[in-house]
Amino acid sequence: MKVTVITVTFNSAATIADCMQSVLDQTHPDIEYIVVDGQSNDNTIDIIHEFEPKFTNRLRWVSEKDNGIYDAMNKGLRMATGDVVGVLNSDDFFTTTNVVEQVAQAFSDSTLDAVYGDVHFVREPDLTHSVRHYSSAGFRPWWLRFGLMPAHPSFYARKEVFQKAGLYKTDYKIGGDFEMMVRLFKRFNIRAKYLNIDFVTMRTGGTSTKNMGSRLTLLREDTRACRENGIYTHPIFICLKYFYKVLEYRF
Template sequence: MNNPILSIITVNYNNRAGLLPTLESIRSQSFDSYEHIIIDAGSTDGSKEIIQSYEKESSHLSYWISEPDKGIYDGMNKGIRQAHGEYLCFLNSGDCLCPDILNKVTFDGTGYLYGDVLMCYERKNKKRTYPDTLDLIYLSARSLHHQSCFIHRSLFQDKAYDTNYKIISDWAHSFQCIVMENCTYRHLPFVVSQCDGRGISSNGKALDKERIQWFQATYPAVLSQSFIDCNALEQAGFREVVHILGQTHKFKKRMKALILFLYRIHRLFSFKHSS
């Protein structure tokens, strides 16, 4: 398909049982302007045969490959390089789109479109609803589930997912785009997808450890410590008070001005040093 609106990228490794419902949730959509890209990491559980069968049935499968890779973000980067859509959505094996949900999305050029997600656990499901406003404190400690995000392809032109991390690279991408680069974003007030709530990203301690490592590796000490402090505020027992303050225009304006000032100073001195 030439120039589809949406590229759906599915990464899979030895998850035949999860891949089947993922493919069915995509195939059942009545929305037509999409391509599907599948990156399999050399599965040996029958996943490859499922993909071959799907290829015969789906006119939307534009590319697939089965070969070893360096992990989920390496696979997602491979999918990005093959994508032609204006928007990208990462729906990996075991994740499912809600019935006919794509027709509810207005692809209007906004950088990040993000909807709510249904987390599926062994005994019950839990809806996770995101706020309409994504402030620094919120995003310093919380992630947008990529299964319910539609990301403009232009936001990947100069930044791929960092394969040095196992859990947080999709969060790091959204943090850079929304907080540091001030890209446009819009909340879709409905559940877009459902995903397994027991995955590796459900380990809160591991998530925070990688976030802190990323802050420290990406930004100078003063700036990274500010982000780490924001992370701690968001997770503190009085975080609701912080959110109330964060909704005031003056608080948000001053906080953002300070962060961007520190960032620009860092870039200025880095440039001078490299010259």
């Protein structure tokens, strides 16, 4: 089974090598790796060039102007030829070498549309110490009204799921991944399975949580995503997720 991993980059020179190396180290033999760069002006492209021969024709990449992260993800989805597709952010890396192998094994169940699991967060310079564990174990679709979803970097779906449901909405700034989850679980009623594995190590400071302005934008977009897909919610409901997320931190 071919698994496509998509990485979106822009000026990611500080982290892209860790990301790409973790894909290269995966034990699954049939991986298509797609990198979509937004015309970086640092050394990102040089690093991609360095890794390209190591992937022996399994890496495809493009560097061109885009209209934001979700436009770039959509480019990757259009390029994907794998049976199953997932996204690995350029700041992140696979936690173990057999993540993709376990994903592929799970899809031997032909009734499954998608799988998801856990991720954990680290803070520079110590990338071995977890400061937050994001578990998707208890997720139920009704949680979406509270802005809670499976960890997006752990979400892998059959390509035909995206073909039926459509691409990421590019008029969302930072909540497009949540809108996609709401659409898939609510409108398309996908059959998804939780895998009890730690998929990805994520660096703290992502786009959706880097400042109060980002949090307010995410609040508005999460509320909108639910309403557009037929889930009743309210910004107050969405705010409740932050009380839940406090439990994820390692003090």
